[in-house]
Amino acid sequence: MVGLKPPEVPPTAAVKFFSAGTAACIADLCTFPLDTAKVRLQIQGEVRIPRSTGTVEYRGVLGTLSTMVRTEGPRSLYSGLAAGLQRQMSFASIRIGLYDSVKQLYTPKGAESTGLAARLLAGCTTGAVAVTCAQPTDVVKVRFQANGATADGARRYSGTVDAYRTIAREEGVRGLWRGTLPNIARNAIVNCGELVTYDLIKDALLRAQLLTGEDSVGTGTQPGAVLVPTALKPQLCPADNVPCHFVAAFGAGFCATVVASPVDVVKTRYMNAGPGQYRNVLSCLLALLMQDGVTGLYKGFVPSFLRLGSWNIVMFTSYEQLQRAVTLARPAQS
Numbered sequence: 001m002v003g004l005k006p007p008e009v010p011p012t013a014a015v016k017f018f019s020a021g022t023a024a025c026i027a028d029l030c031t032f033p034l035d036t037a038k039v040r041l042q043i044q045g046e047v048r049i050p051r052s053t054g055t056v057e058y059r060g061v062l063g064t065l066s067t068m069v070r071t072e073g074p075r076s077l078y079s080g081l082a083a084g085l086q087r088q089m090s091f092a093s094i095r096i097g098l099y100d101s102v103k104q105l106y107t108p109k110g111a112e113s114t115g116l117a118a119r120l121l122a123g124c125t126t127g128a129v130a131v132t133c134a135q136p137t138d139v140v141k142v143r144f145q146a147n148g149a150t151a152d153g154a155r156r157y158s159g160t161v162d163a164y165r166t167i168a169r170e171e172g173v174r175g176l177w178r179g180t181l182p183n184i185a186r187n188a189i190v191n192c193g194e195l196v197t198y199d200l201i202k203d204a205l206l207r208a209q210l211l212t213g214e215d216s217v218g219t220g221t222q223p224g225a226v227l228v229p230t231a232l233k234p235q236l237c238p239a240d241n242v243p244c245h246f247v248a249a250f251g252a253g254f255c256a257t258v259v260a261s262p263v264d265v266v267k268t269r270y271m272n273a274g275p276g277q278y279r280n281v282l283s284c285l286l287a288l289l290m291q292d293g294v295t296g297l298y299k300g301f302v303p304s305f306l307r308l309g310s311w312n313i314v315m316f317t318s319y320e321q322l323q324r325a326v327t328l329a330r331p332a333q334s
Contacts, residue, residue, distance in 0.1 A: 003242040003317075004324040011323045017097035019326060023318035024092030025085050027311045032084060033077035034307035037064040039145040041300035042268045061303045080144025082160045087137035095130035095187065096319065099195050102126050119196045127191030131184045136176035138183060139271050140164060146272045171275055179271040182281050186263035193256030194312060201248040206240055242317060249316035253309030261304055262297035 011019070028035075040058050058064040068076045103122035107114045131138075140163045147156055157163035167175045270284045278284040288296045 003245075003321055004328065006240055007324055007327040009327060009330075011327045013098070013101050015323050015326045015330075016100065017093045019319055019322040020095075020097030021089040021093035023315045023322055024088035024096070026318045027315035028081070028084050028088050030314050031307050031311045032081055033065060034061070034303050034310065035084070036068070036077055036079065036145045037061050038300045038303040038307055039142060039268055039272075040064050040068070041303060042265045043146055043272055044299070061306060064303070079147060080141040080160075083137050083141040083144060083163070086160075087134050087141055090137065091130045091134035092315070093130075094133060095126040095191050096195065096315075098129075099123065099126050099191075116196070116200075119199055120192050123192035123195050124188040127187040128184050130191075131180065131187045135180050135183060136164065136167075139167065139176055139178055142268055142271045143167075146268075175275075178273075179267050179281070182263055182267040182270060186260055186267050189263060190256045190260045193259045194252045197255040198248045198252035198312070198316060201251045202244060205244045205248060210244075242321075245317045245320050246313055249312040250309060252316070253312035254305065256312070257301065257305040257308045260308075261301055264304065265297055265299050 037058075041061075041064060044058055058067055065077065099122055102125050103114055103118055106118035106121045140157075140160060143156060143163060144160075157166055164176065171178070266281065266285050266288060269288065270278060270281055273284065278287065292299065
């Protein structure tokens with residue numbers, strides 16, 4: 001796997017911001033059907049008022065995807081994609097693109113390396129800020145993805161703009177921020193699981209020089225933390241290549257799925273719920289536990305891992321290459 005070499009000049013915050021949003025959109029385009037399957041499996045069996053018996057049953061990842069194609073058509077796999085891309089451009093740009101800058105704020109001056117506490121604080125901070133800004137896009141995305149799971153199959157919204165308007169009109173502006181608290185909790189956990197794990201694994205691989213390759217060998221010096229999110233000592237590293245990014249991203253995706261699945265299930269159900277179905281997030285959690293037990297917290301785990309693991313691989317690999325490409329192209333433009 002050949003990739004661009006690390007540039008001599010570190011990428012700016014604007015480059016990181018743009019690269020993160022673009023890379024997240026690329027990852028969403030590749031993995032959106034898995035995300036939709038995850039949502040369908042997470043809300044399956046949810047008690048609704050009035051009760052209905054005509055809900056389509058989904059079994060496994062492939063079974064869910066094939067059932068959706070058979071009953072709703074292939075386009076259903078990408079229902080809510082517009083809102084999903086809107087979400088990534090605002091959400092991922094903040095939580096990933098600004099992670100390294102925020103991490104430096106939490107790092108004591110004069111420290112040779114960034115500690116685990118600073119990484120965790122940075123992950124929680126950028127995750128919470130990103131959710132606050134992008135929550136309406138997440139609500140609309142989940143509503144579209146869950147739409148086909150209704151008993152009558154009737155479309156709730158005619159389009160993305162109509163969804164924003166309808167939710168604001170029927171549920172108030174607060175409806176667009178439905179589930180913000182569980183989403184902040186989820187994304188603080190996911191951000192730490194993804195970015196911090198990726199950070200640590202990549203650091204370990206670079207120090208051990210396990211994944212060296214001709215495509216990334218270079219000489220010279222490199223000031224600052226050129227590689228994001230990992231902050232390196234100022235030198236080019238022959239192990240900083242696509243295989244390194246692939247392995248680190250795979251580990252980050254697995255860790256993030258394990259720690260975030262319970263919050264993700266509750267968040268999905270609460271955001272998809274109609275007015276009055278749950279009093280609050282806690283009542284949604286209790287209803288889930290009473291109905292499905294503790295195992296209900298890991299509903300849709302397989303598609304969650306398939307989606308989050310593949311999403312992380314595509315996103316981080318694209319992110320590293322995009323910021324290098326933009327940084328390398330800047331001198332030629334000036």
